Amino acid sequence: MIHISDPETPRLPPRTPHRPLLKLFFGDVLSAALTALALVAVFMLLPGLNWVTLDANWAVADPDLCRQGGACWAFIRAKLNLILFGLYPPSEQWRAGLVIVIILAMILVSLWPRVWGGRLLLVWAGAVAAMLILMRGGMLGLAPVPTSKWGGLPVTLMLATLSLGLAFPLAVLLALGRRGRLPIARAVCVTLIELVRGLPLVGLLFVAAILLPLLLPPDWTVDKLGRTLAALTIFAAAYLAEVIRGGLQGLDTGQTEAAEALGIPYWKTIWHIVLPQAIQNVIPPLTNTAIVMVKNTSLVLIVGVFDMLSAARSAATDPAWPAPYAESYLFVALIYFAICFGISAYSAHLERGVRARRHS
Amino acid sequence: MLRSLWFSSRVRGWAAQAAFLGGLLAMLWWLAGNTAQNLAIRGIRTGFDYLSRPTGFPISESVVRYSPSDSYFWAYVVGVTNTLGLFVGLARRSEHPLLSRMADIYVTLMRNIPVVVQLLFWYGIAISLFPPPAQALNPLPGLFLTLRGVYAPSLVLGPWGGVLIAACLVLAIATIVLMRRPQAAALRLPVRIAVGIAGWIVAAWGLSVLLSHPLSLQSPELRGLNFTGGLQLSPEFAAIIFGLTIYTAAYIGEIIRGGIEAVGKGQWEGGRALGLTERQIMFKVILPQALRVIVPPLTSQYLSTVKNTTLAVAVGYPELGLVVNTVINQTGQAIESILVMLGVFLTISLSVSLFMNWYNARVALVSR
Numbered sequence: 259m260i261h262i263s264d265p266e267t268p269r270l271p272p273r274t275p276h277r278p279l280l281k282l283f284f285g286d287v288l289s290a291a292l293t294a295l296a297l298v299a300v301f302m303l304l305p306g307l308n309w310v311t312l313d314a315n316w317a318v319a320d321p322d323l324c325r326q327g328g329a330c331w332a333f334i335r336a337k338l339n340l341i342l343f344g345l346y347p348p349s350e351q352w353r354a355g356l357v358i359v360i361i362l363a364m365i366l367v368s369l370w371p372r373v374w375g376g377r378l379l380l381v382w383a384g385a386v387a388a389m390l391i392l393m394r395g396g397m398l399g400l401a402p403v404p405t406s407k408w409g410g411l412p413v414t415l416m417l418a419t420l421s422l423g424l425a426f427p428l429a430v431l432l433a434l435g436r437r438g439r440l441p442i443a444r445a446v447c448v449t450l451i452e453l454v455r456g457l458p459l460v461g462l463l464f465v466a467a468i469l470l471p472l473l474l475p476p477d478w479t480v481d482k483l484g485r486t487l488a489a490l491t492i493f494a495a496a497y498l499a500e501v502i503r504g505g506l507q508g509l510d511t512g513q514t515e516a517a518e519a520l521g522i523p524y525w526k527t528i529w530h531i532v533l534p535q536a537i538q539n540v541i542p543p544l545t546n547t548a549i550v551m552v553k554n555t556s557l558v559l560i561v562g563v564f565d566m567l568s569a570a571r572s573a574a575t576d577p578a579w580p581a582p583y584a585e586s587y588l589f590v591a592l593i594y595f596a597i598c599f600g601i602s603a604y605s606a607h608l609e610r611g612v613r614a615r616r617h618s
Numbered sequence: 619m620l621r622s623l624w625f626s627s628r629v630r631g632w633a634a635q636a637a638f639l640g641g642l643l644a645m646l647w648w649l650a651g652n653t654a655q656n657l658a659i660r661g662i663r664t665g666f667d668y669l670s671r672p673t674g675f676p677i678s679e680s681v682v683r684y685s686p687s688d689s690y691f692w693a694y695v696v697g698v699t700n701t702l703g704l705f706v707g708l709a710r711r712s713e714h715p716l717l718s719r720m721a722d723i724y725v726t727l728m729r730n731i732p733v734v735v736q737l738l739f740w741y742g743i744a745i746s747l748f749p750p751p752a753q754a755l756n757p758l759p760g761l762f763l764t765l766r767g768v769y770a771p772s773l774v775l776g777p778w779g780g781v782l783i784a785a786c787l788v789l790a791i792a793t794i795v796l797m798r799r800p801q802a803a804a805l806r807l808p809v810r811i812a813v814g815i816a817g818w819i820v821a822a823w824g825l826s827v828l829l830s831h832p833l834s835l836q837s838p839e840l841r842g843l844n845f846t847g848g849l850q851l852s853p854e855f856a857a858i859i860f861g862l863t864i865y866t867a868a869y870i871g872e873i874i875r876g877g878i879e880a881v882g883k884g885q886w887e888g889g890r891a892l893g894l895t896e897r898q899i900m901f902k903v904i905l906p907q908a909l910r911v912i913v914p915p916l917t918s919q920y921l922s923t924v925k926n927t928t929l930a931v932a933v934g935y936p937e938l939g940l941v942v943n944t945v946i947n948q949t950g951q952a953i954e955s956i957l958v959m960l961g962v963f964l965t966i967s968l969s970v971s972l973f974m975n976w977y978n979a980r981v982a983l984v985s986r
Contacts, residue, residue, distance in 0.1 A: 288897075289714060292714050292717050293714070296714070296716045296717050296720055299720065440631055440634065441635070443634075446642065453964075456921075456967040456968070457925070457964070458925035458926070460929060461928060461960065464956065465960075468956065472652070473652055473653055473656075474652055475652050475655070476655060476656055476659060549730075553732035553733075557732075557734055557929070557932075560734075560929075560931050560932055567735060567738070574742070580746075583738070583739075584739060584746060584747055587738050587739035588739065591731045591739060594730065595730045598729075602729075
């Protein structure tokens, strides 16, 4: 039996429905079944939501009473400093807090297209130097704090920004090498990119933790944080290189041909003509890679770096509290979610603006 | 002459490459020298002969049976995540407001929280919030959630059990072939499917009776302090499998939604003009074309799932990375052990991408 739609009410394209709610929910057998399914799912999730909110204990006098019927948020309250700042000396924690504020402010500023340019890079370099001085101390009257005492959210944020910042120039070189005309350079770039992309980050972190001390001269010592940063940088560089290569491929060959015809040298062509256009075209995937790297920093707990996640895990092992693992991981998840969702929502907003300007 | 050589781009290119290669070789030489020196200082012998020595450390969970590289695991992950992913992708696009909002929230949550945090969260729930075996949670018949792990019914193979499974598969294929013959086309599709399934069930049941029921479902039972029988999953394994499944399903859902949206609007309009129903358009017109767009990103998703299994170290499950780490700690054979690990992952990555490239080529051919 053939169904022909009514010519007077043409069917609209999907996703723009103008149908009453009742019909949407119970219009036909399938909708009714889906409504029932969704309601059942909501109903099954209710106890969990209750556990997290209504039944939760927000403040208790005795840690043993914390887990009565609900989540133990009093634990997070008691251990907030440990989770956020790790083993950083309590009297100096304002410095770590300041580092968090600086990084978040820099990220917010950098997402604004109007400030992009050489000057922003200088500001970033200054900010990184300021953060390192703040964290490390030992000058300007700040008490020195060794890297083994660093921990928590500042380590997570610094690993993410530093690895991305160091990886970006490397990625541009790798992408150019892979697209270039020199066969040996191309082979080396392809091998490096594919090797790193074929390996899990955990493997790479192990490699850095175990192999780096073997590969460097015996009197050079790189601490754990430095080795981890090296692994994260190489990993980010391989993935960023593929994104940038996409941008290079999307560029019209007429651009480089015209530059060649005008006698502009290769490096000037790349710097002034190719890269600005290529990178502008791949800003959304670059943002995605940045978010992925923020999430990837959580893996450093596997090689024993004391980031926010490891801090939360070690906080939860305190025998005075009733093993509040789920609560501490939920709290960490909330912070990661706020950072990643914030960046992606903002970049989606920017993308919409770019698209609107292009089409107008 | 020399001037023209100096300005020739070919000569410059080769000179640059020679310098580059020289620098690279010098660096490798330097690294190798350092390594040799370091190894000598620590008194480590190189070579793969350590592989044949006995290990001297037990692996707490038999890696052979439940290792993430096991085919069961892969069959499970691919099957369940694809189905879930397709459902999520369709749900996010559906006109049903409740369903699409829920799918939206689910995907956003999964995509903005690191996997390790998710795995540790599920593991934390499994080891700190599940009740002891005596008060096991029992959400579905036969499925028990306890502090000591997750227990599910398992399939027990008697004598001839393997033969029965093989015969059932052959029967299923034969039924499909039979029902696709032109003689069967006189029946309508739902009738044909029903007849096929009914025929298959009758034949399989008959065969099972003939072999005196070699297959049985064994449910876990509470005996004393713990469950016996059935399929027993440790909290670690249950957390990894559950966490990775729902995490990967969100990504696959996004890939499928992207593929559906990449198919032109004209295809929907053409389908409507031909009088097809929305469901027919979706499954017969849009999805087959969307497959072409979906396959390449799906490849990278499978590859990252393979790589994500290494995160099992975070919850203490003895997968490859942890075993390699233990071997390194015990023998000091760091370089060889890491080469073994790299070899395993590169082999898996390359075989998955080879398979997906082959499948991609097939899909591309069929649709043009």
